[in-house]
Amino acid sequence: MKIRPEQAGDQAAIRDVLIAAFADHPHSRNNEHTLVDALREEHALSLGLVAEEGGEVIGYIAFSPVTVAGEKCGWYGLAPLAVRPDRQRRDVGRSLVKAGLAALRETGAAGCVLLGDPDYYGRFGFARRAGLTLPGVPPAFFLALAFEDSQPAGEVAYHPAFDSCK
Incomplete structure (x- = not known):
């Protein structure tokens, strides 16, 4: 398996992976593929990586970038993470x-939130980090990872594409 940045020509395969991975997910609205498309269109996809095996995604x-208390502060949101159903539980997600x-x-x-x-x-x-909040979600599931000693505090906001894909 190889991990690499997404490139031109990967979009259809990425879309297929997202649709398949979230088809039966209990907390999905099955719109992750449209979210990624919207992030790309709005130039808000900071990093997209694919796992490839045998030439297949x-x-x-x-x-994508997030703001904390309305400010850009070098933090990013991880979303979505998807693995084709026939390749799940084989460390593909972990590697990504x-x-x-x-x-x-x-x-x-x-840092990064999710x-x-x-x-x-x-x-x-x-882990759950005091001082970082995401309105409308159970706090136990809003997690953060600081890459530096300091961590901002306040309400986190994802790119508006996340709201348009609700």
Whole structure:
């Protein structure tokens, strides 16, 4: 398996992976593919990585900037993470998360937030962080990982594309 940045010509395969991965997910509105399309169109997709095996895209992860208390502060949101159903539970997602976080750190990012399973994302260092909130979601599932000693405080806002895809 190879992890690489998404490139021109990957969009259809990424879309297929997103649709398949979230088809039966209990907390999905099955719009992750439209979210990624919107982030691309609005030039708000900071990082998109694909997992490729045998020339086929089998997984995808996206990162986009977030604001904290209305300010840009070098933090990013991880969403979505998707692995084709026939390749799940084979470390594809883990590899994508690790590669994505490493790439963010290399660019000088200050941290990353996500909405997800604390048990899964806790293995990467994500945890509930006092002072960071995301309105309308259960606080136990809003997680953050600071890459620096300091951490901003306040309400986190994702790119408006997330609202338009609700």
